[in-house]
Amino acid sequence: MSEDKQKKSVYPDEVKTAAKLMWLRRVSAREIAEQLNLNSVRVVYQWAEKGNWEEMLQHETVEQATARKLIALVEKENKTDADYKEIDKLSNLLDKLAGIDLKKARAAKEKAAASRGERGDGKSRKRKPKNDVSNITPERLEEVRKELFFDYQHRWFENLCQRIRFILKSRQIGATYYFAWEAFENAVNTGENQIFLSASRAQAEIFKAYIIKFAREYFDVELKGGECIELSNGAELRFVSTNGRTAQGYHGHLYVDEVFWIPDFERLNKLASGMASQKKWRKTYISTPSVKSHGAYTMWSGERYNDKRKNKVEFDLSHAALKEGQLGADRIWRNIVTVVDAQEQGCDLFDIDELRDEYSEAEFNNLFMCAFLEAGLSVFKLDDLLAAAVDSDVVWVDFKTRQQRPYGNHPVWIGYDPSRTGDGAAIVVIAPPLKDGQPFRVLEKIVIRNRAWQWQANRIRELTEKYNAQFIGIDCTGPGSGVFEMVQDFFPRVTPIHYGLNTKTNLVLKAQDVIESKRIEWDAEHTDIPQAFLQIHQTTTGNDQITYAANRTSTTGHADVAWAVMHALSNEPLNRNRRGSTWAFAA
Template sequence: MAKYSEEIKTAAKLMWLRRLSAREIAEQLNLNNARVVYQWAEKGHWEEMLQHETVEQATTRRLIVLIEKPNKTKEDFTEIDRLSNLLDKLAGIDVKKARAAKEKAVASRSESGNGKSKKKKAKNDISEITPEQLEKIRKELFYEYQHRWHDHKSERTRFILKSRQIGATYYFAWEAFEDAVISGDNQVFLSASRNQAEIFKAYIIKFAREYFDIELKGADFIELSNGAELRFVSTNGRTAQGYHGHFYADEVFWIPDFERTNELASGMASHKKWRRTYFSVPSIKSHSAYDMWSGKVYNDNAKKRADFDLSHAALKHGKLGPDRIWRNIVTVIDAGEQGCDLFDLEALKIENSKAAFNNKYMCAFMEAGLSVFKLEDLLSAAVDADSAWKDYKVNNQRPYGNHPVWIGYDPSRSIDGAAIVVLAPPLKEGGKFRVLEKIVMRNCAWQYQANRIKELTEKYNVQFIGIDCTGPGHGVVEMVKEFYPRVTPIHYGLETKTNLVLKTQDVVESQRIEWDAEHTDIPQAFLQIHQTTTSGDHITYAANRKSATGHADVAWAIMHGLSNEPLNRKQRKSSVAFASN
């Protein structure tokens, strides 16, 4: 096998993370074959970087642990730098810009003499950080649309509709950190789950360490030396009530029970000095956050009805509405026009259906009524798993002990994509299914996919594996049989598809399933599934996806796992095959 330089391997990795296929990478880099790309990916665990929110969560958790570690080794510092760079990439940040800003900040500290003294400082001491330093870094680090958000920071309420991965969470973490240092004001970050909220925390810790050589510490919250408190909370009312400060809520169009979230925001930011900021990729117009976005909340209480222009043309550069909410729309094209050159638009269009591209990157709301699943039912399944699932320890070698689990696997319509889910069936009558783990793979050979399933059988007490064996899934089934002979092949047909969807509709509508709220791709996947007809006028179900993408793969994988429970669950005394001794 030919030897390739580290530069070639790094280029291949970056292309992989942009979701190019192994074949495309091999062709563009003039490699002998695509097999070597799969080998590099497996050895370097590149696939883990492609899992949706879970990679960011895992990176965040590890980074916080390392930074808060009292006695760091050389290896710890190396890993911190690597994770920091990965976090930048996951956030949609230009790593070169971030590195240049960091180098200038370090040089500035050295010139001022701040970097020479290692005398003991007060905890979370930010007294030597100046507004001028913060402003200089901000101007170098961010893009035009982010500078516009800063220009309108003083607005009482901002509501931003945004494309995926344009650095919104990253920017607002910086904005809050800068404001806390200068003003001493409290900052409150709210997300659907505590783990997701702590992504803000990881960014802030990273800013302080990289640009100012300060290690911020704090378990439940971070208190700066000037008294400013930085809180990171979930929509769970027990953890989110009673605080006050400038309020930030991310992905609000994917948060269940937005009215309650808004009540929390109103409570935290009641005083006129506190500001509120909402930002999100859109979901559907029936989501309760749309009433605020559209101005309906204002018009329902106003003596005279006001007109709200919600067009992209009106809101591209931001506009203050009659309700004193400053609204802004930033599509992926807007981001590109304003300096962010991290996206390959043609690749995104190839990888996504038109509807999915418009929703995720062009700020278009999905059409309500087309899906066979309702968004409100799907959002009600979202929980803060970190606090709700006490029997699931994600960092343990056996995260769920010896309790039984079911696995569902679904390939995309080509060899280049697949989804695997681990379902915990209810342990008692009236209990709920739980999506414990979700793996989304791209550009992987069958053997690699089968090996991931094998790893799960070693990690959990697997009682059932359901695999779509139609087409490309057949190869994986044959490989899984070698280590799990009881695997259940699922042969797709009109009746099979109908039973899968009806079963899952029953589970979702009766609120018998839960998943971590940070996995917003799960409801997005289910919303892709709609009813259609065959050429023979038979009713069937399909997803809004292209043959090579599989955007609903995670939904079908969940359905395959749920298929182990009969359509009429009363056929079984219990819905679980309990763990054997």
């Protein structure tokens, strides 16, 4: 037996499991070896290769990456001063990404530290038993909560007693942040289980990052755990995705995130009912709106309740009725919180006039004013778009974000939609099928605002160094011409896309074919992709010719990501059966 095999054989299974969990949190192999007191870094790589740990990793958003790094650092043993500084930096970044008032959070942190008789700079840290919350009192939790949150969030807490809460909310008003706190406070005070259910595991772990952050910053407690954090009082905090096969075996208070963007609501609701069927468990549904044809809308509107009743009940879904919350006949407490409501109730983090300038009226109303999109106006169906959403952590086994070239030497196609005055630009990287019958996959998505066209072109250059780009499609209409010329210098084969009636029609028809035939996938966390496609509708020109648009003007940009996806997909002929030599499947 070789020396490596002798060393490997002496490690018990729990050490290997710990190494795997750390690897999946993207802790480096060297740190894993040091923290687990392994004889060699090579052992970690051998375990990773044998167990295919790399295949379990997924592509991340900025928020997911920040949450993951924060979790890994907090759980690290024997932290250095540099680690603590990085934790503080990541905590602040996570707050910013969630639209949190940093001054208010800092004041709450200092007040909590003062109540412990400690300095507020976070330097006083004593080793305590794992996940020990025994010294956290209800009074201290209440004190921090009152200092930290806005009026609408306090209203959510006041209705914690409701069996079912359904909250329709604006983007970026701190809903994830608040409900992570609420679950943490309730778990500490009662010892009751809390479950967070999201479209992807990575999205669920954003809740986890916030909870770890709360415990550390306000109570000097370092929480540790993988899919489950078990507190010293017995409460379990679980973070699962809708694809979790064992999720139905859990029980506790349930939080379902972005429910209007999760596919197959009937299956989801059965899963949720199984997890919180006992009368002591609460269910909380949180989401921005999608379209009224989504399966969750019948629950929101009360139609599900009225479906089998002779005496129908009228549900008032108006903003005026639900602005402060209302308990319906179906025992669901409904609440609508728009960005204007948030501002009126203490949240001063937005410039609403600026948001109105950046988005069209329809998109602004959908993103920030809780208005449902008109599904009938779109040329794409929400059900088809949601069917493309997958948990890439589970499904994509050949996309390895830890590597310098995450998709190896496999071919990718890049699509770019340019920015205009006050508009956003979008770049997407799409993996074409490697074998016949496989779907396209949106591997990476970059949304750009307020950047010069040279800067945008350089982002495309970086992508060509990161991936094996075989096709780049760029809209050369207007501002896109500068980006095209610069890209042409380093990628001579770049394809110009000149918009016209036929071009738009072909782009939309190709996207319809790919989406309706379920030949494309993207990570479920990217709800902006289906949202962008829903903005595209059929219209007519002044000559009564049919075309497609997304309410785009010179000052308002729309559906940027959708057009970028379509530019990349344009490399496949409209009639894919006549592909010929345009492109070939990779070996």
